[in-house]
Amino acid sequence: MKRKFRGLYYGVCILLLVSVLLAACSSNSNNNAGNGQKPAESSTPTTNSTEKPAAKDPLVFTGMANLYANAPAKDSEYWKIMEDKFNVDYTVNWSPADNYQEKLDLVLASGDIPDVMQITNTTAPSNLRAAKAGAFWDLTAALGDFSNYPNFKKLNPSAWVLSKVEGKNYFIPRTRGNLDSALFIRQDWLDTLKLKTPTTIEKFAEVIKVIAKSDPDGNGKIDTIGVIPNPGYFAAAFGTRDPVRDSNGGIIHMNLTSNYADYVEYMRSLYVAGAIADEFALFTGTQQEEMFMTGRSATFVKNSWHKYRMEQETAKTDPNADVTLIPHLKGPKGYAHIYDLGYFGGMAISKKVSEEKMLGILEFFNATSDPENYNFVNFGIEGVHYTIVDGFPSLTEQGKKEVNNSFNAPFIFATNEFAKVDSPLAPMDYNLQTREEMKELYKIDGKVDIFKVLQSDAWTKEWSKIKDEFESMEAKAISGAITMEEFRAYQQKLVEDPDIIASFPEFAKSYEEFFGK
Amino acid sequence: MKSKGISVADIIIYIAVGLISLISVAPFIYVISISLTDPSVYVPYKLYLIPEKLSLTSYSYILSTPSFITALKNTIIITVIGTALNIAFTFTMAYGLTKKELPHRGLIMGIVIFTLLFSAGIVPNYLLVKNLGLMNSYWALILPALTNSWMLIIAKSFIDSLPVELEESARMDGCNEIGIFFRIIMPLSKASIATLTLFFAVFHWNTYFTALVYMNDADKQTLQVYVKSLLIDASTSGAGDTGLADLLNLPSETVRMATVVLAMAPIMAVYPFVQRYFIKGVMLGSIKG
């Protein structure tokens, strides 16, 4: 590098580095102002807090939870307030949410288990295996009838039932309401093409075929995607939420049933009519969302709280954009819909802790699940991270930077019926409106996807081997690379596979444990 | 040198290199463009070559996020210390292994080749780090990576290509191997040192999985872990649809692209510093006389 240019280059680099550091320093001082003074001492408060009459030592325990970019530090104002409020000394090992299960597997395998662990997927095989092998406390007895834990009692009841393993509660569920996702559709396109909002699967097919063949966004091209196959939502219309039994009373996994094949055939008909994107199976969730946002796709399935954001985003390309939610569509054997389990993972307590500590931890979580503490646990400190606007928490600037799902990750909190319906960005009356739309789901017999709950070791083992092949066959059946007969024959082949047959009685037993006969 | 004017070969070379450069840089222009676009007008799947509405909001947002700065700081420290140690451990051992008659050389090379091809997997390494008390510290990322077989073999190959006469003349001057190493080998290996410095630095800079496994504090995150958490895709985050995918405040694409740029920029800036070591030869006149 020539001498003078090198000097210039060094200078620019140093300048950039200094400005970055300056930005850091100034932001840090801003945060200090917001956070209050960071105490010089470390974090074990053994002094008696003046609020409690009887001085009780704080419960000391460690945990592990999901990290999303930021997390409250042990010496942050928020954390100190929390520890003070609940009289605990809670140290969390933060582990990135992406790849969290791998780290959890590693931690479980190494035997160095923290006292409390956030379990992101209570049905993940390694977590089930850990529970059955006795790595976690069986909480069923301690919980009893919840008379000692009034806040636990108020949690979504389906959560306590569905998070059991072999009839026992190993996990304290992280709950939410059952209302979650719906089908989003471009209402303005329906209006332009003079179509009525569909209420049945058949009408939906008609509508979507018309949209795909027209030019609703007026860009002069017939390039609109109608729908992207989503078995989570659509397959239920064909009866996949009801258990299908074999001749011995065992339950066949829904993917192998003719109900599911009916769903696939439905999608095939849509594909033939040009209503489905050519390469639908390779769209990631984000890409599907972006298709909808940029006006290339008429529908997609997402949590209902995104509706507000979707309207903002679609308006960028088309100011007339209007989004409607379709919580359910009637089908031949049921409704296409998504009825959430009511919980998303839970907390497990390591068997290595003493019974006394285990009970202390239960009390702690019971306290955090007090509905009064919901905002604190989810959104941070009132006035600092959020303010109440129209009775609804709204994030401040600092809140937007610091608060994310890491905040509630180490806790249990009260069930918010509309956790997945309210948008933190939208005004309250907008959210109330969305709530009404989603409550339509209560009017039908909403059913959870039982295969998110039922447990079968044989199935887990086999499915991990054939999952990719199955998805590949399904995609080919929809796109026409194979015929529906071949797909059904493939399903039949699996149904007759002895390794898979082993799962049927296991599913039946599991079903009985959860739902009774 | 020769100034015969431009030949056909030259033209072809210019065109080829030019095309390759263009293809290499095009996606960057796209990424940088998006990062400089105002979020209120950004729309996915448009070909942005120039920002539609120039705005630094995405950058200022990230730079004012304490987590980003901390992650950057962590990565810089690990990279600088780690790379320095890497060079030390790698070149010393590589030089030693160039001595073909060294007793037990076969055994040592055997170990090197074996570790090149076989690895014990994550669990034993995790336990080792844990038992050494390195968890949650920078050393957990530096010590287990002090050197590796691949770099060793490359360094050894470079040292082998240095002329033997150099050592012999130094030996005659009464130097032992340690002296030779510091006074002859290292100064003459600038090209390979620069190259391996670059490789090691980039390796440390891009650490993701080991950082994920060994760090337990949010403020010990490395840059790539932080960046990845911003780029999480709703459906590929391994845990399916357990609600994990719902980030309360998913940053917009402009912010994510700005993060990507900021995460790459510092390490890319290192390149021009080392580039000069492998542009011109360094060998003039060292053997003569």
Next chain:
Amino acid sequence: MQFPAAYNELSKPTLWEKWKKQKRLYHKYRYVYPLILPGFIFFLIFKIAPMWGLIFAFKDYNPYVGLLKSEWVGFQNFIDFFSNQFFYIMFRNTLVISLMDLLLYFPAPIILALLLSEVRSEKFKRLSQSIVYMPHFLSWVVISGITFFMLSSDIGLVNKVIVEGGGEPVSFLSDPKLFWWVILGQNTWKEVGWGTILFLAAISQIDPVQYEAATIDGANRFQKLLNVTIPSILPTIIVLFILRIGNIMDVGFEQVLLMGNPFVRDVAEVFDTYAYRQGINQGNFSIAITVGIFKGVGGLIMVMLSNHIVKKLGHSGIY
């Protein structure tokens, strides 16, 4: 004690004499061992010591009873692995992607390095050198997103251009026949510039005297390339080649994982993605180790083979 030299020639070396020779060598290289020591200790602690983990492949690891008490299954994991109905597919895909990389990608950075070294204008050379290495720094997550934006048959730029020109959209990303080429293309784009660094470093070490001598001999530019440059960087090429061959069963895991989709599953399934899914789904570390050993053994055979052949051809290998 010194034995007369003639004495040694008369008899075959006894044990005592071998030991003497050894001692002499130890003495001769006594300053070399301190140089090797730090690295060697590192290898022992961090690479060799954890090798006990290889036992995972021979046990059905149950973390709750610990490694010692876990059930010994001998080679069962390997048998399961080989008899897996998809073994052949994984093997074929891995091999194809790897061989395409070796035969088609491997020469690219060499050629680019030579091209770069032949550029006359210093400024252009520095500029392009500083640009072509950039793609290496983009993560696969970002690259796959950009690839989608370019090659998707629904919204991709490339297909838009094709359609405007009156053609039919090409299913770059969902056509199994094109998958391997997309992988190769992506990898080449990402790594070719970065890959030139080693070769440029090697070229920079060539003594200019050799070029002068060639000029005196009347060599033209191309002949100099052929007779001076390439032979001088041949050792580097060989070393890198052998190293690459040792990794013959490694394909870019993250890349293949991200680019894989149900349409191309038959050509995208490789050992690493299989081990990853098994591991994730079941927390089953044994499978990952089993696959690792399999890959390692294969790599070892290839390394030994290629090193031997290279030495037979008169060049130095990697050991």
